[in-house]
Each structure stands twice: as C-alpha cells, then as structure tokens.
Amino acid sequence: MTLLSLTDVSVRYGRLTAVRGVSFSVAExxxxxxxxxxxxxxxxxxxxxxxxxxxxxxxxxLDGRDITAEKPENIARMGFSMxxxxxxxxxxxxxxxxxxxxxxxxxxxxxxxxxxxxASVYDTFxxxxxxxxxxxxxxxxxxxxxxxxxxxxxxxxxxIAIDEPSLGLAPNITDxxxxxxxxxxxxxxxxxxxxxxxxxxxxMVGGRMLLxxxxxxxxxxxxRALGNSEAIQAAYFGYEDH
Amino acid sequence: xxxILFDALSLGSLYALGALGIALIFGVMRLVNFAxxxxxxxxxxxxxxxxxxxxxxxxxxxxxxxxxxxxxLIVGALLSVLCEIVVYxxxxxxxxxxxxxxxxxxxxxxxxxxxxxxxxxxxxxxxLPALGQPVEIFGARLPLLQLITIVATICILLALTLFLRRTxxxxxxxxxxxxxxxxxxxxxxxxxxxxxxxxxxxxxAGAIALIFGxxxxxxxxQMGASVMLMAFIxxxxxxxxxxxxxxLAGFLLGAASVVMQVFLPIDARPFRDAFVYGAVILVLLFxxxxxxxxxxxxxxx
Ligand SMILES: Nc1ncnc2c1ncn2[C@@H]1O[C@H](COP(=O)(O)OP(=O)(O)OP(=O)(O)O)[C@@H](O)[C@H]1O
Ligand SMILES: [Mg+2]
Numbered sequence: 001m002t003l004l005s006l007t008d009v010s011v012r013y014g015r016l017t018a019v020r021g022v023s024f025s026v027a028e029x030x031x032x033x034x035x036x037x038x039x040x041x042x043x044x045x046x047x048x049x050x051x052x053x054x055x056x057x058x059x060x061x062l063d064g065r066d067i068t069a070e071k072p073e074n075i076a077r078m079g080f081s082m083x084x085x086x087x088x089x090x091x092x093x094x095x096x097x098x099x100x101x102x103x104x105x106x107x108x109x110x111x112x113x114x115x116x117x118x119a120s121v122y123d124t125f126x127x128x129x130x131x132x133x134x135x136x137x138x139x140x141x142x143x144x145x146x147x148x149x150x151x152x153x154x155x156x157x158x159x160i161a162i163d164e165p166s167l168g169l170a171p172n173i174t175d176x177x178x179x180x181x182x183x184x185x186x187x188x189x190x191x192x193x194x195x196x197x198x199x200x201x202x203x204m205v206g207g208r209m210l211l212x213x214x215x216x217x218x219x220x221x222x223x224r225a226l227g228n229s230e231a232i233q234a235a236y237f238g239y240e241d242h
Numbered sequence: 243x244x245x246i247l248f249d250a251l252s253l254g255s256l257y258a259l260g261a262l263g264i265a266l267i268f269g270v271m272r273l274v275n276f277a278x279x280x281x282x283x284x285x286x287x288x289x290x291x292x293x294x295x296x297x298x299x300x301x302x303x304x305x306x307x308x309x310x311x312x313x314x315l316i317v318g319a320l321l322s323v324l325c326e327i328v329v330y331x332x333x334x335x336x337x338x339x340x341x342x343x344x345x346x347x348x349x350x351x352x353x354x355x356x357x358x359x360x361x362x363x364x365x366x367x368x369x370l371p372a373l374g375q376p377v378e379i380f381g382a383r384l385p386l387l388q389l390i391t392i393v394a395t396i397c398i399l400l401a402l403t404l405f406l407r408r409t410x411x412x413x414x415x416x417x418x419x420x421x422x423x424x425x426x427x428x429x430x431x432x433x434x435x436x437x438x439x440x441x442x443x444x445x446x447a448g449a450i451a452l453i454f455g456x457x458x459x460x461x462x463x464q465m466g467a468s469v470m471l472m473a474f475i476x477x478x479x480x481x482x483x484x485x486x487x488x489x490l491a492g493f494l495l496g497a498a499s500v501v502m503q504v505f506l507p508i509d510a511r512p513f514r515d516a517f518v519y520g521a522v523i524l525v526l527l528f529x530x531x532x533x534x535x536x537x538x539x540x541x542x543x
Contacts, residue, residue: 050427051427073430102429104429
C-alpha cells in the first residue's frame with residue numbers, strides 16, 4: 001500500500017528552483033534511499049514533505065490524505081517523523097527533555113509505550129542514558145546526531161525520514177543506527193526514507209534508491225542493481241546538462 | 243538602609259515582571275511586543291465603569307481581593323490572547339520590524355480605546371486598601387504593600403519556573419522558543435505554544451497593573467508605558483529572549499534607579515533616568531548580547 005506519494009513537487013527559493021517536478025511514492029514498510037551530490041535538492045525535498053518548506057507546485061499525500069499545505073505539527077501527528085539535516089537539538093534542554101518533546105502528541109496505546117520507547121532508545125545509544133540530565137547543547141556532534149535520531153524514534157512514527165543519518169557518526173555507530181532502524185522496520189512495519197550523500201550505504205543495506213541531481217530524479221531502482229553501475233557514476237560526476 | 247533595599251526590590255519586581263512578559267513572547271515568536279504596556283493599563287481599567295471623573299467609579303473593583311486579583315489577571319491574559327488571534331497571527335511570517343510596528347499600532351488602538359472611555363485624566367483609586375498599613379521589620383517601617391509585592395513576585399517567578407521546567411506545556415514552550423520549526427516537526431502545536439505565551443504574558447501584565455495601581459493609588463492610561471520602557475530595556479540588557487536575564491536585569495534596573503535617587507546630589511536627581519540609561523549603554527557596550535545570551539548553551543528558566 002502506498003504510504004507517501006509525491007506528484008510533480010517543486011520547491012523554489014526566490015528565483016532558484018531547488019526541486020523541479022519530482023514524483024515518486026513510498027510503499028508501506030519500504031526502505032527508500034534518496035541519494036545525490038551536494039545541492040541536488042534532497043534536503044529541500046525532505047523539508048517540503050515535512051511541511052516546513054513551502055511547495056511551489058505539486059501535491060503530496062500521506063496515507064491518502066493531501067498534506068501539501070498541511071502544518072508540520074499535523075504531518076508529524078499523522079506519523080511522519082523527520083530528522084532534518086544539521087542536528088537540530090534543543091541545546092538548552094537536557095538530553096531526556098529533548099527525547100520527550102515529541103511524545104506530547106501521543107494518546108492511548110502509544111502513551112503507554114513511552115517508557116519502553118525511552119528504554120529502547122537508551123539501549124541503542126547508551127551514551128544518551130549516561131548524559132540524560134546533561135544539557136544537550138554540550139554533546140559532541142555525533143552524540144547530537146544520536147539524540148535527534150532517538151528523538152524521532154520517540155514519536156513512534158509510521159514513517160521516519162532521516163536526512164543524512166551517518167553525518168558525523170563513527171562507522172560502527174552508523175552501523176548500529178541502521179541495525180536499529182531495520183529491526184524496527186521488521187518489528188513494527190516502520191517505513192524508512194533515508195537521504196545519504198553516497199550510494200554506498202544503500203548498496204550495503206539494499207532497498208530502493210532514487211538518485212537526484214539538479215532538483216530532479218535521474219535514477220530510480222533497486223539499490224543493489226544500480227550499485228556501481230556506470231549510470232550512477234555518470235549521474236554523480238557527469239556535467240550539468242541544462 | 244533597609245528601606246532602600248525594599249524600595250529597590252519592589253521597583254525591580256515591577257520591571258522584572260514587565261521584562262518577563264516581553265521576553266516570553268520574544269522567545270517564541272521574535273516579536274518585541276510594544277502593546278504590552280497598554281495591556282497593563284487595560285487590565286486594571288477593566289475594573290472601572292467608563293467615566294470622565296477623576297474619582298474612579300468602581301465596578302469590579304469592589305470585589306474582595308480573592309476575586310479581584312484573578313479578575314485582573316484573567317482580563318490581562320484574555321486581552322493578550324485576543325491580540326494574538328486578531329493581529330499577530332497574521333504577521334507570523336512577517337519580518338521582526340513589521341511585527342514590531344504592528345505591535346505599536348495595536349498599542350495605540352488599545353490606548354485610544356481607553357482614552358475614549360475614560361479620558362486621559364488619571365483616576366484615584368484604592369485598590370487593596372488593607373495593604374497601605376506599615377509593618378515593622380528590623381526596626382524599619384515598611385508599607386505592607388511593598389512586602390507583598392516582593393513576596394508575590396518571588397512566588398510568580400517560582401511558579402513560572404516550575405511550570406516551564408516540570409510541565410509538558412512548559413517543555414514544549416522551551417523547545418519552541420529555541421527552535422520553533424523543529425518543535426513543530428515533533429508535533430508541538432504552534433498555535434497552542436504561542437497562545438500560551440501570550441496568556442502568561444498577559445497575566446503578568448495584570449499583576450503589574452495591580453501592583454502599580456495599588457502602589458500609586460492612581461490609574462493612568464499612560465501607566466503601562468512608563469513601566470514598559472524600563473521593562474523593555476531590561477529585556478534588552480538581559481539578552482533578548484532570555485528569561486532569567488530579563489528578571490535579573492529588571493531587578494538591577496530597579497536597584498539602579500532607587501540607588502541613584504538616594505545618592506545622586508539633589509540637583510542631579512531630576513536627571514536620574516539619564517544616569518540609568520547611561521549605565522545601560524555602558525552594559526551594552528561591554529556585553530552587546532546582554533547579560534545572559536539566549537542562544538548558545540546557557541541555561542534558561
Ligand atoms: N533556505 C534556502 N534558501 C535559498 N536557497 C536554498 C535554501 N536551502 C537550499 N537552497 C538551495 O537549494 C539547492 C538545493 O539545496 P539542498 O539543501 O536541498 O541540497 P542537498 O541535496 O540537500 O545538498 P547536500 O547534499 O549538500 O545537503 C541548493 O542550490 C541550495 O543552495
Ligand atoms: Mg542536504
């Protein structure tokens with residue numbers, strides 16, 4: 001079943017078009033990587049889905065509902081959790097307070113699972129437990145990255161979108177993050193939408209991969225099949241053709 | 243000496259509460275709310291029937307204190323929330339300068355509304371008459387009101403701290419003040435947070451109105467404006483948006499005013515405020531971010 005669907009989505013900043021007419025959809029429980037070189041428009045696309053950047057054109061639906069002009073808090077409340085690029089921790093809050101910010105929207109069964117969720121985040125990232133009462137702004141870059149991923153998981157999302165999870169993380173920690181995400185995908189049917197600079201991780205993990213360049217999708221297919229094909233080399237290093 | 247200390251603390255309380263009201267709203271929406279002073283005036287004028295007389299015709303003011311105080315606080319909170327819904331909501335995405343101008347305009351609207359109903363004549367009123375009596379502490383005779391002002395301010399500050407630190411809503415407000423769009427991506431409702439900030443700020447305005455009105459025994463449409471100027475300066479020195487900074491700077495300003503009033507030579511006293519502003523400029527020269535910078539890693543209330 002289609003969970004998220006984009007039709008001809010464009011994002012503009014003044015005269016600059018960062019995303020031009022992008023269409024794709026994400027099925028429930030799918031793992032989708034969005035890759036591409038710097039400035040390809042990946043982050044802009046993510047922010048447009050999350051509702052924090054205005055869509056200049058096109059339509060986005062989540063679970064069949066039009067969310068193109070929806071408020072970010074309502075999109076989050078529908079089960080879309082986004083980890084934006086650049087570690088937006090609440091620096092003056094403690095680590096645990098950061099983790100709790102996104103749990104206010106829970107009612108019913110999800111509310112009952114908050115404590116378990118917290119335990120499992122601490123289990124994945126023991127350093128966060130150690131520093132739980134410390135100020136989040138004082139964590140190292142990689143620790144902050146763990147915190148924002150943990151914080152997104154605390155919202156118990158159906159779809160988690162992470163803009164460059166590996167940024168600043170030691171390779172073994174990145175492995176752990178992916179292990180945890182893949183486990184949640186199996187346990188709860190979590191859908192993963194992951195932005196990465198390079199296709200390496202996508203090839204390792206498997207799943208579907210989109211390749212963006214100049215605001216457009218230039219390749220769409222199975223990550224392993226695309227792998228290190230010539231198409232991918234060309235897409236990364238080829239000259240702009242417009 | 244004790245008298246000076248209490249004068250400084252009670253004047254500082256007013257400035258601190260005023261500064262807090264401004265800093266709270268600045269924190270969540272980067273708006274310098276110049277209408278705050280007029281909310282102060284309105285919340286206490288709501289106790290009166292419209293009239294042009296010098297003697298206030300009291301209507302809700304006859305309420306016993308345990309109803310009068312909540313009445314004024316609630317009026318302040320409601321007016322403040324109304325300002326948000328009717329005016330500021332439309333300016334959320336506007337530049338800070340535009341929002342500031344909108345707040346000036348809104349302030350004028352409230353002030354002229356009061357002017358229409360009450361004229362510009364100050365009104366004498368005894369709000370909480372029982373508080374005028376002096377009490378004796380450590381050999382000094384102090385008005386009970388001053389004592390209550392200080393105690394009430396401390397209680398308000400403690401309550402606000404607990405609210406921000408210990409409640410769900412407080413957590414969301416602190417998160418939103420730091421990074422509004424990230425908080426929204428975590429499901430925090432922007433409207434709730436902003437309306438909450440306005441409600442608290444308005445209730446603080448009501449508290450100031452009560453204190454000021456009972457201290458001076460007169461109600462003046464301009465009363466808010468005079469507190470506002472100092473409160474605004476306190477917010478700036480405190481580091482815009484930093485709540486402890488605003489409170490600290492409010493108390494410092496109160497202390498500076500009182501101390502200068504006492505120790506300046508008689509001839510220089512009329513220029514007291516000039517000296518206070520001079521001190522403010524010095525502080526900002528040495529610490530342009532204010533005493534406590536809101537951004538960065540410093541902790542906030
Ligand atoms: N807030 C903004 N205002 C103006 N231009 C922007 C803004 N954000 C991004 N851009 C521009 O949009 C284009 C796409 O940027 P975006 O951040 O979406 O790329 P990206 O694929 O995430 O790149 P990276 O891999 O470096 O993170 C770039 O040319 C960038 O300069
Ligand atoms: Mg990016």
